[in-house]
Amino acid sequence: MRPTKTCDSMDYEIVSAQQQHIIFAYGQSTTNIGYHGPNNRGNAVVTLYPAPANSTVGIQKAKALKAVKQLAATSNLNTVSIQFPNVTVPSTLTSYLCVHFELPSDQKYHVVQYEGIITTNVVHHMIMYGCTGKPSSFGDLYECSSMTAACSQFTLAWVPGAGTILFPAQAGFAIGTGVNAIRYFALQIHYNNQDNLSNLIDSSGMKIYYTTVLRPNDIGILTLGNEEIKIPANSSNFTSTTWNICPASCTKQFPQNLTVISNGFHMHTLGFNITTKQIRNGQEIATLGDRNYYNFL
Structure with a gap:
């Protein structure tokens, strides 16, 4: 059994209570290691460490x-x-x-x-x-x-x-x-x-x-994010410099305090990682969720 955090730069940490993307493949025999074939492979979003x-x-x-x-x-x-x-x-x-x-x-x-x-x-x-x-x-x-x-x-x-x-x-x-x-x-x-x-x-x-x-x-859905992210042509890598913020001027309009029960992300084919943070008085008080290793497929 491997540690949840291996300190290996080529490995990913298994985070408690967080869904993570995995790519898997397995052989067609229980006794010999061999090529997985087209039907014994896939990818999924799973919680490895509940x-x-x-x-x-x-x-x-x-x-x-x-x-x-x-x-x-x-x-x-x-x-x-x-x-x-x-x-x-x-x-x-x-x-x-x-x-x-x-x-x-x-x-x-x-x-x-x-x-x-x-x-x-x-x-x-x-x-x-x-x-x-x-x-x-x-x-x-x-x-x-x-x-x-x-x-x-x-x-x-x-x-x-x-x-x-x-x-x-x-x-x-x-x-x-x-x-x-x-x-x-x-x-x-x-x-x-x-x-x-x-x-x-x-x-x-x-x-x-x-x-x-x-x-x-x-239960309601609060959608955050900037739909006008302009990625320059022929860019192999791009990080938005425009923060996607729901400011205090917005949250003050909520009729009552909100309790966040889950957090989901949407990046289609161009995203690699994403994070939702909660900031109060200029200080982060909670990371509501993140996806460090994202693949649309």
Whole structure:
């Protein structure tokens, strides 16, 4: 067993309670080391070193699991599966497809956890975008490399290695009707068809766990970042000198204090590393998350 930090410049530290990208390959024999072949390799985002059970993160996760089990035991936990109709995955390397759908809307509900339903190995990621109004159609697939303004509110996301996403016991994501609730969505799936296969049929999607037992807090998404980063042509390496800051003049407008429950990043094909920091009175008080070794694939 290797140490989590080897002090080897060619090795990466395994960080507790943090998702990390790994590339793996394994031989086709249990007795001989040999070439892995095209089917025995891949990449994933995994938590190699989970938080200890007695840590703050571990305790909060245990409470969240207990809360969901209590809902299930009292028949207050409902599920709905949102999946693509059987679709032939485009044979191009990269493609984005969407479908509109409606979640239960007779009242306000809280989503307490969700997970991916994966039927092929070319799903790069999935995102549910909230819509501001009722879409013109439901169930029809359309190309969506760029989301329309009507359905562009980032909500729930899934990536390989994420497993089941569990929300804290004191908060849920609001769907349906009522304050902060979203009724209509577009499910976007990004396919990464590296071998340009033309005969793949996919019906992936998400399984949503929701309840009528509302929690004290609603979960929201705060998006940070500068969309106008201008990378000079023919640059092999570039670091932005423009800080992507949500300043005090912005955070003072929050109606109440916010509790950060998770942190995600989005860099597409050009990013190598990224960090989100929390600054108070000019001093960093917390690193909310970082990705030191990022690969879009």
